[in-house]
Amino acid sequence: MVDPQVNLDPRTLTPVEEKLRGPLEDQLTSALQAAADKTEHEYAGQSAGELTTMLLExxxxxxxPDIAAGFSPDPAELHRVAEAIIARAS
Structure with missing residues (x-):
């Protein structure tokens, strides 16, 4: 199982987001981990690019919806999660 973590950059957060940073990171991490688990379980030879898109979606x-609209993870980090899923399947 891949275990990704979401860490928000405090320099990019609004004051309200900074106050909610811990719970927000927890919620984002939980959603990403669930997406990674499902994607890993259903992996059927897709490319890393396809998996990256699946992970984000x-x-x-x-x-x-409000949190999802503001969630814009580093594509390179999502790509690394996708590559880890592929590596584990090999």
Whole structure:
């Protein structure tokens, strides 16, 4: 099982987001981990690019729409999660 973590950059957060940073990171991490687990379980030879898209879509689908709208993870980090899923399947 892949175990990704979401860490928000405090320099980019609004004051309200900074106050909610811990719970927000927990919620984002939980959604990303669930997406990674599902994607890993259903992996059927897709490319890392396809998995990256799936991870983002599945993560956002698990979040409140307002949180999902503001969630823009580093594509390179999601790609690393996708590559880890592929590596584990090999």
């Amino acid at each position: 599945r993560t956002k689908a698990a979040l409140h």
